[in-house]
Amino acid sequence: MPTFAELREQAKKAGSMAGSQVNSLRDRFNQPASSSPSSGGSHSFRSGSISSPPPMAKKPPMPPPVRGAGGAPPPPMRTPSSPDAPPAMPARGLPPSLPSRTQSSAPSHVSAGSAPGGIDWANLTEDDKYAFFSLLDEYFARRGLHDAPAGAQGGAPVSTPFPFTGAGSHAHQRAVLRTNPSQTHTRAALDSQQFHLDTPPTSMTSATICEFFLPSTHWPSAWYEDKKGSLPPPVVGSKDVQGGGRWSSYGDEMTRIGYVLFADLSVLWYRVQWNSQRHDPNSVQREAMYRPPPEPWSSDLLRWANELYGEELVAFAENSEAAGQPIGRGECWDLAHSGLQSILTNPATAHFPKPVQSISRTHGHLFFAGSGAANYNAQVGRWRGGDDRVRRGDIVEWNRVKIQTTDGGRMTLGDPEHTAIIVAVPDEPIPSAADGADVKPYELGWLEVVEQSKAHPPMRRRYDMSKFSEGKVWIYRPVPDEYIGPGLTAEWPPQQPAYSL
Numbered sequence: 001m002p003t004f005a006e007l008r009e010q011a012k013k014a015g016s017m018a019g020s021q022v023n024s025l026r027d028r029f030n031q032p033a034s035s036s037p038s039s040g041g042s043h044s045f046r047s048g049s050i051s052s053p054p055p056m057a058k059k060p061p062m063p064p065p066v067r068g069a070g071g072a073p074p075p076p077m078r079t080p081s082s083p084d085a086p087p088a089m090p091a092r093g094l095p096p097s098l099p100s101r102t103q104s105s106a107p108s109h110v111s112a113g114s115a116p117g118g119i120d121w122a123n124l125t126e127d128d129k130y131a132f133f134s135l136l137d138e139y140f141a142r143r144g145l146h147d148a149p150a151g152a153q154g155g156a157p158v159s160t161p162f163p164f165t166g167a168g169s170h171a172h173q174r175a176v177l178r179t180n181p182s183q184t185h186t187r188a189a190l191d192s193q194q195f196h197l198d199t200p201p202t203s204m205t206s207a208t209i210c211e212f213f214l215p216s217t218h219w220p221s222a223w224y225e226d227k228k229g230s231l232p233p234p235v236v237g238s239k240d241v242q243g244g245g246r247w248s249s250y251g252d253e254m255t256r257i258g259y260v261l262f263a264d265l266s267v268l269w270y271r272v273q274w275n276s277q278r279h280d281p282n283s284v285q286r287e288a289m290y291r292p293p294p295e296p297w298s299s300d301l302l303r304w305a306n307e308l309y310g311e312e313l314v315a316f317a318e319n320s321e322a323a324g325q326p327i328g329r330g331e332c333w334d335l336a337h338s339g340l341q342s343i344l345t346n347p348a349t350a351h352f353p354k355p356v357q358s359i360s361r362t363h364g365h366l367f368f369a370g371s372g373a374a375n376y377n378a379q380v381g382r383w384r385g386g387d388d389r390v391r392r393g394d395i396v397e398w399n400r401v402k403i404q405t406t407d408g409g410r411m412t413l414g415d416p417e418h419t420a421i422i423v424a425v426p427d428e429p430i431p432s433a434a435d436g437a438d439v440k441p442y443e444l445g446w447l448e449v450v451e452q453s454k455a456h457p458p459m460r461r462r463y464d465m466s467k468f469s470e471g472k473v474w475i476y477r478p479v480p481d482e483y484i485g486p487g488l489t490a491e492w493p494p495q496q497p498a499y500s501l
Contacts, residue, residue: 053301053304054298054300054301054304204234204235204238204240204241204262204263205262205264205266206260206262206266206267206268206290206291206292207266207290207292207499207501209232209234209235209260209262209268209288209290210268210288210289210290210499210500210501211501212232212233212234212288213232213270213272213286213287213288214286214501215286218282219281219282219284220281221233221281222274222279222281223281224256224272224274224281224284225254225276227247230243230244230245230258231243231245231258231260232258232260232270235260239360240262240263240359240360241260241261241262241263241359241360242260242261242359243258243259243260243261244258244259244489244490245257245258245259245490246258246490249276252275252276252277253273253274253275253276254273254274254275254276255271255272255273256271256272256273257269257270257271257490257491257492258270258490259488259489259490259491259494261359261484261488262359263359263360263361263362264293264362265293265294265356265359265362265483265484266290266291266292266293267290267291267484267485267488267494267496267498268288268289268290269288269289269290269490269491269492269493269494269498270286270287270288270289270492271285271286271287271288271492272284272285272286272287273285273286287492287500288500288501289493289494289498289499289500290498290499290501291485291494291496291497291498291499292499294365294483294484294485296365296367296384296385296386296435297365297385297386297479297483298385298386299385299386299387299388300386301386301479302365302367302385302386302387302477302479303387303391305364305365305477305478305479305480306387306391306392306393306394306477306478308352308353308355308478308480309340309343309352309355309393309478309479310391310392310393310394310478311392311393312339312342312343312346312349312393313336313339313340313343313393313395313421313478314392314393314421314423316338316339316342316421317335317339317421317423317450317458318423318450320335320450320452320457320458321450321457321458321459321460323458324457324458325457325458326452326457326458327452327458330452330453330454330457331452331453331454332417332418332419332420332451332452332453333358333361333417333419334452335419335420335421335450335451335452335458336358336363336395336419336420336421337357337358339421340355340356340357340358340363340478341357343355353480353481353482354480354481355478355479355480355481356478356479356480356481356483356484357481361397361417361419361474362476363395363397363419363476363478364395364476364477364478364479364483365385365476365477365478365479365483366384366474366475366476367383367384367385367387367475367476367477368381368382368383368384368390368439368444368473368474368475369381369382369384369472369473369474369475370382370439370440370441370468370472370473371441371471371472371473372401372402372403372441372468372469372470372471372472372473373469373470374469374470376440376442379440379441379442379468380440381438381439381440381441381443382436382437382438382439383430383433383434383435383436383437383438383439384435384436385435385477386434386435387433387477388429388430388433388434389425389426389428389429389430389433390422390425390430390444390447390475391422391425391477392422392423392424392425393421393422393423393478394421394422394475394476394477394478395419395420395421395422395475395476395478396419396420396421396422396447396449396473396474396475396476397417397418397419397473397474397475397476398413398414398417398418398419398420398471398472398473399414399416399417399418399471399472399473399474400412400413400414400415400416400470400471400472401413401414401418401468401470401471401472401473402468402469402470402471403463403464403465403467403468403469403471404463404464404467405461405462405463405464406446406462406463406464407462411461411463413471414471418451418453419451420449420450420451421449421450421451422447422448422449422475423448423449423450423460424448424462425444425445425446425447425448426445426446428445430443430444431443441465441468441473442465442466442468443465444465445465445466446462446463446464446465447462447463447465448460448461448462448463449461449462449463
């Protein structure tokens with residue numbers, strides 16, 4: 001009979017299965033280079049195979065913790081060493097070259113036949129089973145895979161997505177993972193992880209629209225019968241969402257399934273079922289689940305994403321500047337949007353993983369959000385993710401910003417929004433950049449960008465962040481679309497981790 005130490009070792013190995021998304025990333029992204037020759041107008045600075053993604057330091061996006069269950073306190077406020085003036089500007093330079101990455105080995109998976117010591121899993125005692133599953137419970141609980149006990153959020157009891165079975169005579173419950181990892185929580189679960197500067201202003205999130213599908217919500221019309229529309233009424237006409245849907249029927253029984261991707265990169269999935277001979281919108285069966293915005297990525301993943309796309313976007317911006325011709329409609333947003341699309345259409349980069357495309361004012365992984373003020377101590381900013389600096393190829397969004405260029409010109413950026421591609425930054429890390437840290441806008445030093453507007457074709461400017469006196473700023477890192485989850489599609493139930501209200 002195996003010892004407790006042997007069982008503990010098996011539990012640790014079972015935890016390696018949490019690396020399955022890393023395998024998915026590696027398998028998808030480590031593809032051979034496209035053999036298609038680059039066209040004469042190609043802007044790519046390179047061709048050939050791309051590196052594998054680095055291993056994830058923690059499991060990517062999972063549902064947020066239960067509100068009121070505790071958690072880390074907010075990061076402490078920092079006071080600049082010299083409140084009367086920002087730090088001296090570092091010299092202009094390019095980010096240092098990153099070391100080459102080697103493909104990490106795939107996580108191992110445990111099987112009974114390969115277990116050390118020849119453990120007979122079919123004949124374990126009830127005490128041994130209890131000890132082993134206790135270790136698994138501890139592992140999964142740390143990663144948010146357990147639901148809170150009923151009523152833990154102070155409202156109605158919370159239903160659990162997992163069936164539970166007893167472990168012998170012990171009053172203990174263990175989770176049995178299902179193929180569908182969906183969960184059920186109250187709205188408070190999402191509220192507990194809100195980052196108030198995290199996205200440009202938007203009135204809609206996946207959780208708020210999920211409420212539309214509750215049985216208590218009155219539906220004034222049979223909107224689901226309109227086969228020309230693919231979005232539910234609350235988001236129809238919005239520029240802050242993308243989505244799709246599909247239909248099926250079996251006699252008089254109809255089904256509509258759809259999904260909506262929001263500007264904060266949260267996702268809603270829904271299903272509506274009804275009988276075509278009945279005409280009461282409030283008698284239909286309706287269901288919806290939502291996934292909160294993705295969690296921040298580690299330093300290795302964010303730097304790897306910049307290796308993939310950064311120089312491609314810089315090349316696109318600089319070639320657009322040299323050509324002196326407006327991109328798209330000539331709007332500022334078109335430059336960033338077209339730059340991300342060019343990675344898909346350029347033969348030299350067509351084999352790269354698809355980057356998250358611009359949706360509203362979001363252009364990938366948000367890693368900095370800030371609000372300006374003439375008084376440096378009154379500035380507010382938050383860092384998000386593991387990288388320690390802004391890099392060439394990042395995308396900046398301004399909102400009603402007043403700032404100076406490094407040559408002394410005064411500028412107003414955004415009425416209300418303005419978009420630009422960053423082409424040069426100080427060659428130094430941000431002093432205390434860390435996930436969740438307080439980083440004020442003036443600490444960014446300067447940002448050199450290529451931007452366009454209706455009145456001006458693509459042109460280059462350098463903005464002095466120490467003179468950022470008003471408005472808001474968001475900076476995004478272009479990342480592969482795996483960041484928002486594999487293969488977004490109209491499906492039910494959703495195969496990504498998701499919540500029900």
